[in-house]
Amino acid sequence: MDRDTMMKALEQSGTAYDVIIIGGGASGLGVALEAVSRGYKTVLLEQDDFAKGTSSRSTKLVHGGVRYLAQGNISLVLEALKERGRLKKNAPHLVKDQAFVIPCYSWWCVPFYTIGLTMYDMMAGRLGIGRSVPLSSRGAKKALPAIKAKKLRGGVRYFDCQFDDARLAVNLAQSVAEKGGLVINHMKVGGLKMDGDRVSGVSAEDRESGKSYDISAAVVINATGVFVDDILKMENPEARDVVKPSQGIHLVMAEDFLKGEEALMIPKTSDGRVLFAVPWHNRVVVGTTDVEKQHAELEPVAEEQEVEYILETARLYMERAPERSDVLAVFTGLRPLAAPAAEGKKTKEISRGHKILISSGGLITLTGGKWTTYRKMAEDVVDTASRQAKLPEKDSVTPTLRIHGYKEGVDYSDPLYWYGSDRVQIDKLIKEDSALGAVISESLHVIRAQVVWAVREEMARNLEDCLARRIRALQLDARESIRMAPAVAAIMASELGKDKQWESSQVETFTKLANMNILNH
Ligand SMILES: Cc1cc2nc3c(=O)[nH]c(=O)nc-3n(C[C@H](O)[C@H](O)[C@H](O)COP(=O)(O)OP(=O)(O)OC[C@H]3O[C@@H](n4cnc5c(N)ncnc54)[C@H](O)[C@@H]3O)c2cc1C
Secondary structure, three states: OOHHHHHHHHHHOOOOEHHHHHHHHHHHHHHHHHHHHOOOOOEOOOOOOOOOOOHHOOOOOOOOHHHHHHOEEEHHHHHHHHHHHHHHHHHOOOOEEEEEEEEEEEOOHHHHHHHHHHHHHHHHHHHOOOEEEEEEEHHHHOOOOOOOOOOEEEEEEEEEOOOOHHHHHHHHHHHHHHOOEEEEOOOOEEEEEEEEEEEEEEEEOOOOOOOOOOOOOEEEOOOHHHHHHHHHHHOOOOOOOEEEEEEEEEEEEEEEOOOOOEEEEEOOOOOOOOOOEEEEOOEEEEEEOOOOOOOOOOOOOOOHHHHHHHHHHHHEOOOOOHHHHHEEEEEEEEEEEEOOOOOOOHHHHOOOOOEEEEEEOOEEEEEOOOOOOOOHHHHHHHHHHHHHHHOOOOOOOOHHHOOOOOOOOOOOOOOOOHHHHHHHHHHHHHHHOOOHHHHEOOOEEEEHHHHHHHHHHOOOOHEEEEEEEHOOOHHHHHHHHHHHHHHHHHHHHHOOOOOOHHHHHHHHHHHHHHHHOOOOO
C-alpha cells in the first residue's frame, strides 16, 4: 500500500468511479472494503490519516455492549454479538478474547449480574466466547489482584473481545488496496460536484502537493464521523444537523494498576455510566466519559472534570489510588451519534445504532454505530448505494472475508503480534539489514524495522501517522513518544527522501500534539 502508486493510479485510471467514500475511519474503510469486494470501482479519500478521528480513540472493545442490554436495546446487542464473532474469525491477529470481572460489594450484585450476563452469553449463541460465572470474594480478588479487598463479597466474570482500533483501520485499508481499490490519506474533500440537482462527485485537495482533483462517481458516500454535517451542507447549506458529538476520554496507566490479564468492569458509576479498566499492550486503558459537544473537532481535548471523574471512580476500586502523575497518556474521541428526532435526550441515552440517510441529491450519509458493527453498517450502506446507483447487484462477501494480516494461532506475548501474517516480513527486513533490529523504545518494545515497515507498507506519511497509529506510542505513553520522536523522524526522512528541515518540523509539530496528551500535575 503505497501512496505515490495510489496517486498515479488516480491520475491514470481516469476519474470516474462507481463509489467515492469520504472519510477513512471505521465506517469509511468498512464501506470501501464492502464496495471493492463486490467488484465496484472504489476510491476512499481521507483528509488526514486513516483512523485519525474517532476510530483510533475507542475503548478498544469488540463487544455486544452489556450497557445496551441493560437499556433494553436487544436488537443492537444481538447484531453486535454476531459481528463480534465474525470479526474475531476474520482478524484473529487483532481481536482477542478478554475476560472482564465485575467486583461486587453488595449482596445482590453477584446474582443480579450473573443472571444478566448469562442472558448476554445466550444471545451470542454459537458465537459465544465463554460462560459467565459468579466468583467468590477470593476468586474476584485473584482475578483482579489490584482491587480493594475490604467488603468485597464476590464478583462476576464474563467475556467479550478486545482489539487494536487504528491497526485494524490500517489493515482494512490494506485489504481494500489488495482488492484494487484506492485508499488515499491526506486528501481532503472540499466540495461536492453537481450534475443538475444530483451529486456526481467530489473535488478534493491533495494536502501533500496542494494539487486539486475532480473525481466523479455513480454514488458518493459520506462517512466522515462527526463531520458528516459539513459534507451535507456542501450540498444544501440549510441541511438539518444529523450528528450529535459526544466526547469520551481514556486515561492510560501502567499495568500494575490491574496486575493481571483480566479487565475490571464497573457497571454503574456515579454518573450512571459504565467504566472499564482494560489491559492493552502492557498498559491499562481506563475509561470512558460521555459529554455532549456542540462542535466537531479533529483533536478534541479532555476536560478537567472528565479526568477527575475517571480518577475518582478508579480510586474507589483500585487498591493503589491512581494520581494524575500516574497517567501515561490521555486520549479523547468524539462519538458521531445519530441525532435523535426528539430534543433533550442526554448523549448517554442515545442509541448506538447506525442510520443511513439519502439526501435529495443522492448523497448517502452514514452516522452512529460502533467499531464492532462497522462491517454490518458497511453492508447496509453498500446495499443502499448499489440500488440507488443501479450498480450490478452483488452479494456481500465480507461476513467471511479475511482481513489483511489474518493469522491463526497468534502468540500474544510477542510484542509484535499485532502484525499477524506480516510479522515475518519485519523479521525479513532485519535479516536484510541487521541495524533495523535496533531498539528505539525499550519500554514500548519498538524497533527500527517497524518504522521502515510503516512507511513502506502502511502509508505512514508523517511522524504522527507513525507514532500515533502504526505504532501506538502516543496513546501508550505520550512522554516516551516525544522521546522517540527524533529517532523515528530520522528513519522516516530517509525512507521518504525528506531533508533535515522536514525532520525538525515534524518533531516540533508532533511534540506539540503529544504534550496535549499529557496531564499537567
Ligand atoms: C470514547 C469512545 C469510546 C469508544 N469505544 C468503542 C469500543 O470500545 N468499541 C466499539 O465498537 N466502538 C467504540 N466507540 C465507537 C467507535 O469508535 C466509533 O463509532 C467509530 O470509530 C466511528 O468511526 P467513523 O468512521 O464513523 O468516524 P471517524 O473515525 O471519526 O472517521 C471519520 C473520518 O472522516 C475524515 N474526514 C472528515 N472530513 C473529511 C473531508 N472533508 N475529507 C476527507 N475526510 C474527511 C476524518 O478525518 C476522519 O478520519 C467509541 C467511541 C468513543 C468516542
